[in-house]
Amino acid sequence: MTEAISVRAFRPAESRLIAGVCAAHMMSHYYMLMLAPLFAIIRADFNVSYTELALALTVFNVVSGVLQTPVGFLVDRIGARVVLIAGLALSTIAYAVAGMVDSYWVFIAMYGVAGVGNTVFHPSDYSLLSNHAPPERLSHVFSYHTFAGMVGSAIAPVTLLYMQSQFGWRGAYVGASIFGLLVLLALIAQPEPAPDKTLTALLAMNAVGVLVGGVLAGRTSHHAAVAASGLAIGGTVTALIGWFALPSAGLILLMAFSGLCVGVTMPSRDMLVRSVTPPNAYGRVFGFVSMGFNIGASVAPIVYGALMDRGQPLMVFMLSAAVCIICISTVTFGFAGRETR
Numbered sequence: 001m002t003e004a005i006s007v008r009a010f011r012p013a014e015s016r017l018i019a020g021v022c023a024a025h026m027m028s029h030y031y032m033l034m035l036a037p038l039f040a041i042i043r044a045d046f047n048v049s050y051t052e053l054a055l056a057l058t059v060f061n062v063v064s065g066v067l068q069t070p071v072g073f074l075v076d077r078i079g080a081r082v083v084l085i086a087g088l089a090l091s092t093i094a095y096a097v098a099g100m101v102d103s104y105w106v107f108i109a110m111y112g113v114a115g116v117g118n119t120v121f122h123p124s125d126y127s128l129l130s131n132h133a134p135p136e137r138l139s140h141v142f143s144y145h146t147f148a149g150m151v152g153s154a155i156a157p158v159t160l161l162y163m164q165s166q167f168g169w170r171g172a173y174v175g176a177s178i179f180g181l182l183v184l185l186a187l188i189a190q191p192e193p194a195p196d197k198t199l200t201a202l203l204a205m206n207a208v209g210v211l212v213g214g215v216l217a218g219r220t221s222h223h224a225a226v227a228a229s230g231l232a233i234g235g236t237v238t239a240l241i242g243w244f245a246l247p248s249a250g251l252i253l254l255m256a257f258s259g260l261c262v263g264v265t266m267p268s269r270d271m272l273v274r275s276v277t278p279p280n281a282y283g284r285v286f287g288f289v290s291m292g293f294n295i296g297a298s299v300a301p302i303v304y305g306a307l308m309d310r311g312q313p314l315m316v317f318m319l320s321a322a323v324c325i326i327c328i329s330t331v332t333f334g335f336a337g338r339e340t341r
Contacts, residue, residue: 014133017132019190024084024088027179028091031118032118033160034176035057059115060112068122085187087117091113097110099169159175213230213267223275227268231327234265237257
């Protein structure tokens with residue numbers, strides 16, 4: 001079962017997006033190496049000095065360096081995927097124009113535009129990978145990303161020189177742009193996975209469950225039974241989620257149902273606490289009870305993190321289910337039979 005959960009950690013949509021991001025990074029390194037192997041040929045064609053042609057690289061790096069941080073803020077504000085697509089498209093167009101227009105100054109200007117496009121890759125790439133790669137595999141994913149960039153640098157000289165031998169340096173630039181266009185289309189075709197739908201469903205239905213539980217608590221005095229039932233069902237569903245490798249739709253539905261069941265228990269839980277609280281002591285008692293949230297929130301991340309480090313994701317679900325059972329016993333033996341006020 002642990003193996004099944006480990007495999008599920010890379011959802012197909014996530015895998016495709018990671019591959020697309022790595023391909024875009026490969027393309028960024030490919031583009032940065034375009035001028036080097038063709039430098040002497042392009043210099044002779046434009047009839048300029050080495051220094052004059054080197055201005056293209058200076059413009060590229062100055063623009064890229066100045067705008068890198070602002071683009072990082074833009075990524076955080078509007079989303080990494082759209083910025084990455086825009087940047088790759090801008091770079092692809094710039095190099096195509098640089099190859100097709102017979103003008104030295106247009107060539108220099110297009111390297112400036114390409115510098116703008118280059119600013120998006122690292123901020124967008126690392127944002128997308130950090131948000132969508134499983135945390136326990138993030139170091140591996142980062143290595144894939146770096147490796148892809150190195151592959152782009154490695155294949156650039158040989159492919160560009162081959163295209164130059166067949167179609168001239170301008171044909172090589174257009175060919176590289178076509179290569180970038182293919183990567184761009186592949187990236188556009190892979191939508192960004194929605195962040196943590198399972199988790200979103202659980203929290204949303206947990207909130208709905210609280211409202212349902214409030215109505216139910218107002219119509220019954222059997223709050224212990226309501227709380228125990230909700231915890232029992234929620235704990236059972238949590239265990240099932242851990243035991244079985246479910247498709248995304250099934251996982252979302254079960255997580256939503258679990259959240260609903262646990263949410264229903266909360267108003268009855270509050271009524272149970274109120275029933276045993278002396279008059280004029282509500283602040284002290286509810287403050288003490290609420291401290292339990294902080295204790296649980298302090299301990300659980302460390303315990304669950306240790307289980308994940310040991311490669312035991314199943315135990316995360318089993319421990320969560322066990323906590324529900326312990327809560328059931330607390331409700332049953334601690335509050336059962338007491339009347340609510």
